[in-house]
Amino acid sequence: MECGAARKYLYGAGALSPATAELAAAKQHVSGCPPCQAFFAAEVRLSRLVKQRAPAEKVPASLRERLLAKIAVERGRTTARPHWWRWARPSRLALAIAALVLMGVALALILQHDSATVKPKDLATVLIADHIGTLPEGVQIASSNREAVQKWFHERVDFTFRLPPTSDPRLIGGRLCYLKGQRAALIVYQHPQSKVSLFVLDGRGIELPENQLITLDGKRCLLNAEKGYNVVLWKERGLLYGLVSDAPSADLLQLAAKFQ
Amino acid sequence: MRRRFQVIRGGQAAGRRQETPESAAVPTHFEEVLIAHLDSLFAFAMRLADGQRERAEDLVQEACLRAFRNYESLRAPEKMKSWFFQILVNTFINEFHRQSHEPPIIDLELSEALLESARVGPIPTPEEQLFEQLLDAEVQQALEALPVEFRTVVWLSDVEELSYKEIAEIIHCPLGTVASRLYRGHSLLREQLWEYARRRGLVRE
Numbered sequence: 001m002e003c004g005a006a007r008k009y010l011y012g013a014g015a016l017s018p019a020t021a022e023l024a025a026a027k028q029h030v031s032g033c034p035p036c037q038a039f040f041a042a043e044v045r046l047s048r049l050v051k052q053r054a055p056a057e058k059v060p061a062s063l064r065e066r067l068l069a070k071i072a073v074e075r076g077r078t079t080a081r082p083h084w085w086r087w088a089r090p091s092r093l094a095l096a097i098a099a100l101v102l103m104g105v106a107l108a109l110i111l112q113h114d115s116a117t118v119k120p121k122d123l124a125t126v127l128i129a130d131h132i133g134t135l136p137e138g139v140q141i142a143s144s145n146r147e148a149v150q151k152w153f154h155e156r157v158d159f160t161f162r163l164p165p166t167s168d169p170r171l172i173g174g175r176l177c178y179l180k181g182q183r184a185a186l187i188v189y190q191h192p193q194s195k196v197s198l199f200v201l202d203g204r205g206i207e208l209p210e211n212q213l214i215t216l217d218g219k220r221c222l223l224n225a226e227k228g229y230n231v232v233l234w235k236e237r238g239l240l241y242g243l244v245s246d247a248p249s250a251d252l253l254q255l256a257a258k259f260q
Numbered sequence: 261m262r263r264r265f266q267v268i269r270g271g272q273a274a275g276r277r278q279e280t281p282e283s284a285a286v287p288t289h290f291e292e293v294l295i296a297h298l299d300s301l302f303a304f305a306m307r308l309a310d311g312q313r314e315r316a317e318d319l320v321q322e323a324c325l326r327a328f329r330n331y332e333s334l335r336a337p338e339k340m341k342s343w344f345f346q347i348l349v350n351t352f353i354n355e356f357h358r359q360s361h362e363p364p365i366i367d368l369e370l371s372e373a374l375l376e377s378a379r380v381g382p383i384p385t386p387e388e389q390l391f392e393q394l395l396d397a398e399v400q401q402a403l404e405a406l407p408v409e410f411r412t413v414v415w416l417s418d419v420e421e422l423s424y425k426e427i428a429e430i431i432h433c434p435l436g437t438v439a440s441r442l443y444r445g446h447s448l449l450r451e452q453l454w455e456y457a458r459r460r461g462l463v464r465e
Contacts, residue, residue: 011439011443012435012436012439012440042450043443043446045391046391046418046446046449046450047417047418047446048418049391049392049399050399050403050414050415050418050419050449051418051419051421053396053399053400054303054400054403054415054418054419055303055306055396055400056303057299057302057303057306058299058302059298059299059301059302059320060302060317063302063317063320063321064295064298066321067294067298067320067321067324067325068291068295070321070325071290071291071294071324071325071328074325074328074329227291227292227295228291228292228295
């Protein structure tokens with residue numbers, strides 16, 4: 001076998017084929033041919049150079065958040081319109097009426113038992129979805145002054161809380177959100193690389209599993225991770241606090257420790 | 261003569277669809293796997309989009325949403341990485357490259373004469389050492405200067421270390437075309453790197 005044929009065979013698709021007499025002949029040629037060895041060595045070196053020097057772009061955090069938010073919306077849409085929906089077309093009116101009746105019953109039950117138990121895992125999922133869907137510019141009060149942010153919330157929710165002084169992460173502002181059918185506070189911070197959301201809500205009906213809690217400066221916290229996001233939950237004076245971010249959980253715990 | 265990425269299959273029908281009843285079956289770890297590959301997808305999109313950041317972001321976003329909506333078309337979950345790349349390439353062709361007025365490239369089979377004539381003789385400085393002296397920016401510029409068809413194959417092979425078979429599936433080409441584009445891409449890249457080396461006085465004619 002000549003140099004050109006051996007190179008063509010080993011460089012091309014022939015290299016992927018099972019052992020054949022041609023493959024063996026090509027390999028035998030190269031093993032005894034210094035120019036062919038130099039040819040393949042040069043190709044390997046160039047591949048290595050490209051790999052080493054290739055620009056190592058990281059996906060922008062804003063794109064990642066936007067993408068996860070859009071997928072979360074699509075998941076919600078598909079959950080609301082399950083597979084059997086298309087087969088149920090003639091009965092949609094009946095279904096709509098049934099849904100209204102069920103919603104009425106559910107509402108009545110919620111009003112009677114507003115402290116119904118909420119699983120921390122479910123709550124973490126909801127908080128992550130809300131965190132993803134909140135853009136820093138989507139706050140209702142934009143301020144880095146914690147007193148001003150606290151005052152704004154205290155006029156709008158049925159509980160009071162105090163935000164700790166912190167410059168890292170930096171306070172951006174907040175907005176109202178609805179959790180467990182009640183108004184809750186969502187405070188937004190900016191970590192150097194990531195957005196951090198702090199949720200504060202009435203903690204009644206939410207039990208954190210004792211055997212999974214970690215102790216941090218006397219505070220008992222539950223750590224959770226889902227879809228690349230870390231969640232830290234803790235209860236204090238009847239309120240439930242939840243920190244959510246893709247920042248390291250250690251950073252979230254540090255922030256949690258600042259709450260007294 | 262072939263059109264640029266002449267065969268468009270797989271994700272084409274997927275792209276237009278807005279209603280997505282089947283995606284209810286997408287497993288919850290989809291996002292985790294996606295995040296694990298997102299940097300690679302974005303870097304590849306940057307190469308497809310000629311380094312235009314905004315265009316690359318749009319491309320990645322559109323491709324990832326298509327992947328989510330068409331999860332049921334994934335036959336082998338263990339091949340999710342190359343499947344993401346395949347959808348990214350399809351999206352690029354269908355939505356971003358359609359109005360390109362660049363001339364088509366001609367895919368040549370690897371020729372024995374071409375391979376035999378490759379420069380492997382003695383050179384003043386060993387190539388490896390010479391290219392090592394070039395700046396990252398010069399290597400990256402040389403890569404960006406490749407026609408997108410060659411750049412795509414070089415990137416998928418050298419950076420992502422995908423097999424010929426995986427690359428062939430991603431760009432919808434025969435294995436021989438992948439090999440040919442890789443070799444021609446390397447040759448053009450090598451020529452450009454030599455040019456940079458000459459300009460910087462690292463090589464004497």
